[in-house]
Amino acid sequence: MKKLIFIIFSIISYEINALSADSLKKLVVINQTQFSFGSSHLNKKIFNKLYFGGKLNDNDKGKINSINQLQRSGLELDLNVGSQFYINEKIWYVNFQNIITTAGQYEQGLFDLFFRGNSELNQEISLTKTAFHLRNHHLFHFGKFHKFGRVGITLGSINQEYNIRFGENNYVDLTDPYQWNIMSSPDIFFIENTSDFLQKNGNSLGFDLEISNSNYEKALQYNLAIYNLGAILLHNNLKKISYDTNFTYSGLSLNQILNTDSSDNWLNDFKPKIDSVNRLIITPFQISASINYQKHNFNYYTGVFYRYNSQYLPKVYLGMNYTIKNKLILGGVLSYGGYTKLQIGIDSEIQFQKFKAKLIIQNFTNFIPPMNRSFGVFLNLSYCLI
């Protein structure tokens, strides 16, 4: 996995170096990459093994928690390449973003059911809050800086969007070894990528708004931002799986399938069907707020970040760093949320003339085996070409 991350960073960094600036007077090229995966209960090794293969042992499956404890696991890869440039003394920005996320929110019992078995399950598993998603969106942001911050528009191509969300009072009750009771009415829809580079099965339109006091002379700074708040229209080849079933399973010969038209064709309900009706959904917008306080060479900061419809727990963070000779910044950050729980990270930044690199290792304790439930890295590279 680390090799993969390195490769991704290397490719993107190389592309930045290859950008040309044409005739602009001032041009800053920015590359920002964030990669993280984490889980509220799983060991990092399980992600490695699920990707590269291997046998999951008991340690990989995490601690045995209460069956009804809500857990999260997810992965996000956010690649950005963009620039800020001057036109008529106004600062504009463009940014190409490829955001790939996949995550799930589920009760511990559901995980245990699959990976440990149902022999120890002694109560029903609620599916009410269970949801999963997988998405791959290409987003193009452009806009203008103002005194209060910046405003822009985001156009999106939806390469992939998979969503599974179970309904109210859905559950799986496997406590009786001779008879299972299942009630399930999920909303499952998805679109897949097309071979056409431009024409996709879904498109989105959103706006970006950032409010900040950008005067770096001030000791206290703040930033409020919302990115890509808008709507996605899934207009082609939208597939959905629709069923509303409540049944008792007591072996192959005695299925009692209720709420279906015919027991002969009830399995058809579980097959994806093309939905001819377009679907409009809210974009997985991102919202953040942060405050910085700077005194002497110390910088204290705190903030919150949230991504909509991504099984994401709002992440709060608190950090501090120290500037060494105006070139190197080193510090630490505590965060809680996202797809994991408490993380202790390292915050660093280095600046050489026109080049600036910021690196945050989001979970430093990842390198300590008993605590390596997640891994995350944030890398921001900016280069002032002119």
Next chain:
Amino acid sequence: MKKKYLFFLLVFILLGCNKRDHKVSWNGHYILPISIDTINAAKILGVDHLTLSNDETHCIYNNNFEFLQLEQSDLLPNLNFNWRDTLEIPSLIHGIAFPPGFEIPISYNENEVFNLGDVQIKEINFNSLKLKYTIKSNINGQLYLILKIPTAQDNLGIEFTDTIQIPSSNGVLQTFEGSIYLDNYLFDLSKNNSSFNNISTSIRFGFSSNNTQNILFNNEDFLSINLNLEELDINSVYGYLGNKKISDTSEFEILATENFSSSSITIEDPELNVIIENGVGVDAQIKINEVLFKKDQASFSLQHPIIGQTINLSRAVEVAGQYQYGNAEINFTNQNSNLKEIISLFPEKIDLKYELETNPLGNHSAFNDFYKSPHSISINSDLKIPLKFNLNHFKYSDTISFNIIENIQPNHAIIGIKIENEFPINCCLSVKFLNGDSLLIDSNCIASASVDSSGLLIQSNLSNMEIHLDSATTNYLINEKKFIFEMIFNSADNSLNFPVLDFQNLYYKIDLELNTEIEIN
């Protein structure tokens, strides 16, 4: 510098192409429901329910089955009403120019007598029928044809009349077909009580007013009509319905025994009633030549004085709107037959060989036979077996199928069986694979329930059993996805027949506890 950078990048990409070279797998401990079922006497005998005896002390297996139900086509001959009229055009009108709308003042009357074998019909009443006509004409001009059947009347007593339009044939012989659908028509085939099987028609024709010019006949002109009665839905027939002889064998499945077998079984007196009903207004005779019970490849003949003897069946009568069948009933019991010995073997099928003859004395009723739909001649049977048994090694087996996901590597498994016995008989279990290999069950028997002297349940018996399977056996089971579940019943007391009651059940639940490795790609 750039080249070095690219080189290292390439090396890292190649090293990074760490393809998944082995599957993702994990160990789990899963319990799967396999089957839940309730066994009772009705299920064992393959029926929906059992009836309670009059004294309510035991249930009765009661199976009604129909050996014979004669169809309309068995009782009546093939009624082929097909006739043809050629409308000869008189030579004296040759050369005369007839204007449009003119009707030739000639009626072509026909009486057609149909050959129906020895059946002589006076009257036939149709619920519905189709009158199909085929007209051949070479006349140059449009015609119309008025068809009347004076002896066919609808339910208002109006005789059948219809007009058929015939397009111009332009001098070339052409065929025109069509159909007229009739409902509730009565055909008097007696020609005013002077004949039988007779249908009269009257046909006239004229020139359509659609013609634009006068029409001339010549000696080449030809016009004929073929009439056929089809799709006959007969309501009733009166007359003499003839002498018919039917000889046949009817087979009927009486017990679904594929799931059970027994070393010996003692039952109380069964009864078999054969009821012969004559719903047709004809005299009849029936002879039951043989009643044969079959089990597997063996046959057992039922002995009774009536076997091979002729039974006279009186005709059905209709008096003051009341329809009365002519009936005969034969009762086979332990006193007059060997039925008990045969039923104790639980035969699967019964064959009845019979001969039936209608009007054995000919037209004895002087044309007063009748057939009225849907009344017919039938043979029905009613088999009653009182369910008071004494069993020895009575084996009931069921094949249990289940589904388990593929790509698992089971370490071991346990088949769990939870069983509750409400029968006043002992039960032992056996689990086998389809190849006959048995699986070892510790303490595989469950004692009979406690019942009072009437067979009413006092206390059922409960038992939990386990079958431990090693990895190889578990793999075999999962590949087969089936096993045979056998219950072997033995009476607790060999001297008494225990009464079977509707509410006596044996409940079982089976699960499969799997300790397995699961693999996914």
